[in-house]
Amino acid sequence: MSDKQRFSVLLVEPDPESRLQIMQILSTEGFQVDTAETIDQLMNRDNWLDYFLIILEHELPDGKTDDLLSQIQQQAKHAELVIITSRSEVQKMVLAFRNEIADYFIKPIDHDLFKNSLLRIRAERDISSKLRQTQAQLNAIVEAAIEAVITINRRGMIQSFNPAAEKMFGYSTREIIGQNISLLTPLSVREHHDQFISHYLETGISNIVGARRELQACHRDGSLIPIELSVTDLPQFEIFAGIVTDISERKQAEQKQVELTRAVAVAAQQERRQLANILHDHLQQLLVGVRIHLEIARKGTHSEAEEQTLTRADELLNQSIEVTRSLTAELNPVVLHEEGLAMALEWLAHNMLERYNLTVALNLDETVSPQAELTKIVLYECIREILFNVVKHSQTSRADVRMQALSDQEVEITVSDEGVGFDPQRLETQLSKAGGMGLSNIEFRLSLIKGKFHLESTVGKGTVAHIIVSLDASETDSL
Template sequence: MAINDVDPRDDAHSLEQALLGSILATVPDALIVIDARGRIISFSSAAQRMFHYSEAEVLGENVAMLMPSPDRERHDGYLDHYRETGEKKIIGIGRLTTARRRDGSTFPIELAVGEVHDQGEPLFTGFIRDLTERQRTERRVQDLQAELSHASRVTAMGTLAAALAHELNQPLTAIANYMEAGRDLLAQDGAIDRALLGEAMDEAATQALRAGEIIRSLREFIRRGEADRQPETVSTLLSEGVALAFIGINSRGIDMDIAVDPRVGRIMANRVQVQQVIINLVRNAVEAMEGRPMRILHLSATPDEEGRVEIIIADSGPGLDPAAERSLFTPFSTTKPTGMGVGLSISRTIVEGHGGRIWTTRSRWGGVAFHFTLDPAD
């Protein structure tokens, strides 16, 4: 071949490389490529901006450095398990989880993992989307949704209150009338007509039972709207719940950890409802730790003495005031200047609807530890 001759295949290859480089430099999602041992072999420009590491600082390092606990400690085991069994846990499946920046702060991400082979050796590609990048838009949408939701709640509560007042008015009025009649009988001079007094008391008791039945019927009506429960993996519920809770809030400087006892299997739960409990408790913990020099958030799951699964969400906040603790789960009771005081009440309703219970203790760091129990699926 002459010196000036150019193989068209070389031009095509160069064009492909340039095109690939341009895509990787401009795509908003981070791309990380690791080898079979978890070592980083490619770290895109978006990944450098997202994690605050340069490519030179991470090449050859274990990708676990970009993960919070417990994924950081378990990642190599996941790779070993896949090499030995071929069982895919997250490959080809998108999932919500959390990642760890250079400064130690954690943030919610959407992760998609793929697999390719290079000369027979597996490589794993991870596309990562930082969910906090959409905070500004989502906050505005959430504000609008909150306003609409508030208006809807007020309307619904007004309708419910009117209906309930209408249904209860008759038995309550009857109770008042019978009690007044009994009082008048007792106030009369002379012998008391015990038969008439007994009849008035019997009728008052009957109407009181009727009022209670109206309340029970309303509760049954609400319960029929509950979603079905299915076996759910506790670690997934916790990791996804934390990721969702971190959307739109300041998680910088929080030392977050998730620890699930190996004896804990799956639980019977409505995933959306239980994750709502986790979101409520995590957000409360983050708000309580705002401005604190030490911000520790620890989530754990262990089997309790009764065979249930006990989930604990503990923080290093200032703890609870004894006066506030007594009404902690009471609806419309709150210490927040802008809160409605329904989050913990809803959480208790969800947990008790699952057959569990929820309570608080002092955490090992002086903050609050919320405990709640759920039934195992196995």
């Protein structure tokens, strides 16, 4: 809008004295003024859009302007109306304001009041103009935004839907405006969505508003889209604004990373089994063969020095054979593969007592023992590492391992002790001392089978480790 349009005024006043008085006020304040004295002069013009203000006498020589107000407002869409009259009729004043009149003056006009009204109208017009400009800029930004931007009212009805949202969800703006936002949510939560909004408006508590969440949204074709949603409450406008990001590619990349990590873990376990087989099938057999020949040599010796040397060599061979057996069991406990997790944990309990003087009490429900090969291996390794940490840090000689059904789909394994415990805030440091796996590594291994892990501990009151895994583990994870 040009400066002329911003400050042009149409004064419709037949009385010369009153017209001159008003024109002087307008000129003093820098307004450009056009005049008219009759309805005919008023309506016979084609520059309505030039005016930001129309000052209209209620009674003109050729009629009253009551019935013309709406027509004038339609023609001069950007103009404010001010009514002046010689009659102090309250009904007329009320009617004028009902027609969104900016102000109403009764003659004789008070100079200061009239001037202040003009300044107020101009200031409001400037503010409105800036707001419209800002709104236009914001609309342009939202329309050009890469992210989907959606606004809804307090009842959950969609108010705006930018092009990125159209592309993401498959709806056009024209058909989605006025629809409930629940249309874009999965069927499982759709019927309850309005309750979430009502609960927030009543309590101010929400897991969505003011946070960034990963959720699922529903495309027009019914397919689900993984999204990241940020919602802001704008109470001054009585709307919620949401920025929606399609994270399908990110989720696919994460899934590929999980699959790659899983493949590496499976390959590593296969290498361990192969190495264990080599130790068991070849190295141990060679060592046993050497021991047999050594025993034959001992029977044929006559020197005491030779006898001592051969006896010492036999002891070292025995130790070597024992070490390879232990290493084989560590790398690939045969009992785990052949007899299952419960029997492997019994062997582990015996081994912990024999090697570390740690008594491990078992309370195992074998009916819920996982059968998938990778699941068994991961659980065994995690339980073993937790027991090693008991030996290293708990200052106790006893631990309890319990396996039980948590639900129809999940099994929980707990490893507890009544040792010295630790400060949970130093949890990672405590787990990592002396070469332990560390919490992050235990969680990483369990993530391969979609398991969960957490610790509870209090200084002086021991520690409880919780492992939860699904009983539904697919046999495709077998090694």
